[in-house]
Every structure is written in structure tokens, then in C-alpha cells.
Amino acid sequence: MNKIELLAPAGDLEKLKIAVDYGADAVYFGGEMFSLRAGAGNLSIEEIEEGVAYAHSKGVRCHMAMNIFAHNEDIEPLRAYLAKIRHIPVDAFIVSDPGVITLIKEAMPEAELHLSTQANMTNYVTAQFWHAQGVKRLVMARELTIDEIRKIRESIPEEMELESFIHGAMCISYSGRCLLSNFMIDRDANRGQCAHPCRWKYKLVEEQRPGEYYPVEEDDRGTYILNSKDLCMLEHLPELIEAGVSSAKIEGRMKSVFYVATVVSAYRKAIDAYYADPEHFEMDPAWYEDMTKASHREFTTGFYFNKPTNEDQNYQTSAYTRDYSFIGMVKSYDAGTGIAVVEQRNKMVIGDEIEVFGPGRDFFSQTLDFMQDEEGNDIESAPHPQQIVQIRMKEPVAENFILRKRKGQADC
Known part of the structure; x- marks a missing residue:
């Protein structure tokens, strides 16, 4: 088959x-x-x-x-x-x-x-x-x-x-054949420049009453009609x-x-x-x-x-659900020490509960309890974009494994 x-x-x-x-x-x-x-x-x-x-x-x-x-x-x-x-x-x-x-x-x-x-x-x-x-x-x-x-x-x-x-x-x-973006802000969706006006929030204005905006609602929960x-x-x-x-x-x-x-x-x-x-x-x-x-x-x-x-349709919001943050990607791993070199993608701090996953395997969870900078100095947080850090891993990992954490954890 x-x-x-x-x-x-x-x-x-x-x-x-x-x-x-x-x-x-x-x-x-x-x-x-x-x-x-x-x-x-x-x-x-x-x-x-x-x-x-x-x-x-x-x-x-x-x-x-x-x-x-x-x-x-x-x-x-x-x-x-x-x-x-x-x-x-x-x-x-x-x-x-x-x-x-x-x-x-x-x-x-x-x-x-x-x-x-x-x-x-x-x-x-x-x-x-x-x-x-x-x-x-x-x-x-x-x-x-x-x-x-x-x-x-x-x-x-x-x-x-x-x-x-x-x-x-x-x-x-219809199948992406849209003129809204071109008409509204001169960005042609059919040439790769869509501004996604279908995700915008709209109100109604009557011609003889400029400045008076009326909500466009399916019901009282929202106005994202497209x-x-x-x-x-x-x-x-x-x-x-x-x-x-x-x-x-x-x-x-x-x-x-x-x-x-x-x-x-x-x-x-x-x-x-x-x-x-x-x-x-x-x-x-x-x-x-x-x-x-x-x-x-x-x-x-x-x-x-x-x-x-x-x-x-979602009439309430055009926002995404983002419950987890992508915090890092493994660049290399030393099986002898259990230490991974990680490129930071969002802020992480000692004490974070993180999840790690990679190709062909389920994720594992661990507490971030050891982190050093490139020179081997202990650090409490990694706040800088694409900062290179060293992290002790609870289980073996490999290049391009990904680290994530649930949002809402304290940053200290």
C-alpha cells in the first residue's frame, strides 16, 4: 500500500x-x-x-x-x-x-x-x-x-x-481568490501580499452619519464576521x-x-x-x-x-491560542555529561518546568535546574534572543530537539 x-x-x-x-x-x-x-x-x-x-x-x-x-x-x-x-x-x-x-x-x-x-x-x-x-x-x-x-x-x-x-x-x-486586501490597502493577495482583512474587526458607518460607528454583530459576543x-x-x-x-x-x-x-x-x-x-x-x-x-x-x-x-466561524476574536512558548532549540548534545547546547528562542529561567521533544519520540518534562552561558558561567536566566546556553538534560536529546514551556510561569 x-x-x-x-x-x-x-x-x-x-x-x-x-x-x-x-x-x-x-x-x-x-x-x-x-x-x-x-x-x-x-x-x-x-x-x-x-x-x-x-x-x-x-x-x-x-x-x-x-x-x-x-x-x-x-x-x-x-x-x-x-x-x-x-x-x-x-x-x-x-x-x-x-x-x-x-x-x-x-x-x-x-x-x-x-x-x-x-x-x-x-x-x-x-x-x-x-x-x-x-x-x-x-x-x-x-x-x-x-x-x-x-x-x-x-x-x-x-x-x-x-x-x-x-x-x-x-x-x-473562494480557494483564496480574494480582492479585499488589494481593494482596502493595495496589497494583492493573488500576488502573495495578503494583509488578511478577513481577520479584522469591523463596524458599520451610515453615509450621512460620518464618525458614528455601529458594531457588526452576529450576537453580543463579537464582530469578527469573516x-x-x-x-x-x-x-x-x-x-x-x-x-x-x-x-x-x-x-x-x-x-x-x-x-x-x-x-x-x-x-x-x-x-x-x-x-x-x-x-x-x-x-x-x-x-x-x-x-x-x-x-x-x-x-x-x-x-x-x-x-x-x-x-x-469565530465571531469573538481573531487571536491565536498560545498556551506554550517555544524557548529553545538544541544545537548539540554531549552524552557523556548530559549537557545540551541550546539556542534560546524565548526567555527561560532556572526553576522553569519545561518540555523537550524531538523527531519520532514523545516529549519528556523536567525542571530547568542548571544553565550556563557559553563561557561556562552559571546563569539564572536567558533573556537575550538566540542566546547560546548550556542545559543539563534529564534524558538524551539530539540536534534540533525543541524546548517549550507552558505560559504563565514566573520569570524569576
């Missing part, structure tokens, strides 16, 4: 490597131009070379997003950019625009093409059309149900693959697999290293558990609990089982 691919976001080179280390089968990233996440760190050409080499050394595929809807002024720069990267063995390009597809085919005739969710692929006739254009994989529009996905799978050539989102932010606009909950399909992976989905995609190129490691790790465990015993798969509550330690909104299953209702 071919396992479903776990496809993880890589907003920059560090996140790419973390996604690989924590169990992704494939990663997707953007270059410095031409993808729909201009606010992500993205990768320079040199970083793409390094990232692809790193992923391939671990048997992980690399998909490069070029899914903008190009304007006239984008064409020649894109053609020149493709000439600069054609030597890099990227496994697939994620595309939306037929013109971009044409340019990629000109530069790299053998390139594998994946149709972005931005292209709004919602039926099997359209799927057949894209197959005729040389597209290998279709990223499902997020407005499709599992039954619709199954029908598409049954109606397309066997070699064509389907990819569906399983986790992350849901766009309130604010969707986040997608989470951790419990429903069997339904997607059995519908014929080949790749399970996590949204989040703008998210943190901590988020990538935590979410990829949870889905890796779930996918492996399913294939170990498909008939008796049940979601382990520990996977879900661990996953929610990364920042998240409330969860929904989106359109997969029914059309969303008011229960799939």
Missing part, C-alpha cells in the same frame, strides 16, 4: 530542515518572488540549492510554489528567474496561471507540475483538462467534500494525483486516504519552526499508525493534545463533511 504523502510548509531554510527532520515526506517552499506568501522568509537561490540537497539526502521531495497570477510586468522577470534555477533538481512546481505553466515548460520541459488550490479545481472535467495540459497533481479546492474528491479520483487517469489540505488556516474567500476557524483533519485521515488523496498538505509557510515541528510530528504519528493497522485506527488523544501546544485557532473540518455554518 502506498502511503499518503505528508507535505509540510517550509517558509525559510530552517523550517525546511525542521520539517524534514520531524517526518515530512515532502516540503513546499517559495523563492524570493512569484509565490503567494511574500511575507514568509522564503528562500534565495543559494538556499534553495542547499534545502533541496538536504531534503534529497533524507529521501524527501521538494515542491516549489510559483502560484501567483502573473501580470504583464511579471513575465520577463519570471523567465529570467527560471533560467537561474533550472539547474536545481526541484521535484515539482506548484502553479495556478496557464502563462506561468507555459514559461516553466519552456525553461524546463520535463518539470513536474502541480495545480495550486488557487486555480479552483472543483470537478472531474476540469481535472481532465489539466491532465491534458501536462499537470501531474491537482491540489483540491478547499470547498470540496470528501465525496466530491472521491468522484474526481474515480474520473481521472490513474497516474494523476490528488493533494488536499489537512491542517491550517482557512481562507474565507474570521474562519482553522482546519484540522487529524482524526479523519482514513476518510481522505480512502477517497484517493495522495498527499496531505499542512498550511503554514508563515508559521514558526515550533509550529512546523509540532504539527508535522502529530500527523506523522497518525499516518504511521493508520498504515500499521488500517482497520482499527483511532486517533490517540495525546497526538491532538501535543499538536495544540503550537499556536492555533479553534478547529473545524471545513467543507469536507458539510457546508460550513456559524459553528465554523
Whole structure:
């Protein structure tokens, strides 16, 4: 049985490597131009070379997003950019625009093409059309149900693959085709610059009464009328697999290293558990609990089982739930002394109760009772960004293990 691919976001080179280390089968990233996440760190050409080499050394595929809807002024720069990267063995390009597809085919005739969710692929006739254009994989529009996905799978050539989102932010606009950001602050979402106005709080002004603001409310609890909950399909992976989905995609190129490691790790465990015993798969509550330690909104299953209702919106707040802080990442470990060299990411102090986790294993807890600076001097706290410290570990760790702590602990 071919396992479903776990496809993880890589907003920059560090996140790419973390996604690989924590169990992704494939990663997707953007270059410095031409993808729909201009606010992500993205990768320079040199970083793409390094990232692809790193992923391939671990048997992980690399998909490069070029899914903008190009304007006239984008064409020649894109053609020149493709000439600069054609030597890099990227496994697939994620595309939306037929013109971009044409340019990629000109530069790299053998390139594998994946149709972005931005292209709004919602039926099997359209799927057949894209197959005729040389597209290998279709990223499902997020407005499709599992039954619709199954029908598409049954109606397309066997070699064509389907990819569906399983986790992350849901766009309130149809498959991300949104003009709000462009209209309101001249930042084009379809060229990678979305300002997320769907997360803003709105009030109503009547034309003849300037300055008089009326709340826009579903009820008296809130006014975030466009604010969707986040997608989470951790419990429903069997339904997607059995519908014929080949790749399970996590949204989040703008998210943190901590988020990538935590979410990829949870889905890796779930996918492996399913294939170990498909008939008796049940979601382990520990996977879900661990996953929610990364920042998240409330969860929904989106359109997969029914059309969303008011229960799939959050009218109260657009803020994330952040119960844990990412406080450090292990750079090296001495098994003889039990001392780890850690790069600080948020303040930690002696006495903190911390959790430590890494690829392929559950977390362990310990009290932070020993910490030194780089010179070996005892210190009580590590308040400086990316400060290098030495910490005694209760259990063995390795490079890229992550330290976190529950928020609300005293900083002294």
C-alpha cells in the first residue's frame, strides 16, 4: 500500500530542515518572488540549492510554489528567474496561471507540475483538462467534500494525483481568490501580499452619519464576521486516504519552526499508525493534545463533511491560542555529561518546568535546574534572543530537539 504523502510548509531554510527532520515526506517552499506568501522568509537561490540537497539526502521531495497570477510586468522577470534555477533538481512546481505553466515548460520541459488550490479545481472535467495540459497533481479546492474528491479520483487517469489540505488556516474567500486586501490597502493577495482583512474587526458607518460607528454583530459576543476557524483533519485521515488523496498538505509557510515541528510530528504519528493497522485506527488523544501546544485557532473540518455554518466561524476574536512558548532549540548534545547546547528562542529561567521533544519520540518534562552561558558561567536566566546556553538534560536529546514551556510561569 502506498502511503499518503505528508507535505509540510517550509517558509525559510530552517523550517525546511525542521520539517524534514520531524517526518515530512515532502516540503513546499517559495523563492524570493512569484509565490503567494511574500511575507514568509522564503528562500534565495543559494538556499534553495542547499534545502533541496538536504531534503534529497533524507529521501524527501521538494515542491516549489510559483502560484501567483502573473501580470504583464511579471513575465520577463519570471523567465529570467527560471533560467537561474533550472539547474536545481526541484521535484515539482506548484502553479495556478496557464502563462506561468507555459514559461516553466519552456525553461524546463520535463518539470513536474502541480495545480495550486488557487486555480479552483472543483470537478472531474476540469481535472481532465489539466491532465491534458501536462499537470501531474491537482491540489483540491478547499470547498470540496470528501465525496466530491472521491468522484474526481474515480474520473481521472490513474497516474494523476490528488493533494488536499489537512491542517491550517482557512481562507474565507473562494480557494483564496480574494480582492479585499488589494481593494482596502493595495496589497494583492493573488500576488502573495495578503494583509488578511478577513481577520479584522469591523463596524458599520451610515453615509450621512460620518464618525458614528455601529458594531457588526452576529450576537453580543463579537464582530469578527469573516474570521474562519482553522482546519484540522487529524482524526479523519482514513476518510481522505480512502477517497484517493495522495498527499496531505499542512498550511503554514508563515508559521514558526515550533509550529512546523509540532504539527508535522502529530500527523506523522497518525499516518504511521493508520498504515500499521488500517482497520482499527483511532486517533490517540495525546497526538491532538501535543499538536495544540503550537499556536492555533479553534478547529473545524471545513467543507469536507458539510457546508460550513456559524459553528465554523469565530465571531469573538481573531487571536491565536498560545498556551506554550517555544524557548529553545538544541544545537548539540554531549552524552557523556548530559549537557545540551541550546539556542534560546524565548526567555527561560532556572526553576522553569519545561518540555523537550524531538523527531519520532514523545516529549519528556523536567525542571530547568542548571544553565550556563557559553563561557561556562552559571546563569539564572536567558533573556537575550538566540542566546547560546548550556542545559543539563534529564534524558538524551539530539540536534534540533525543541524546548517549550507552558505560559504563565514566573520569570524569576
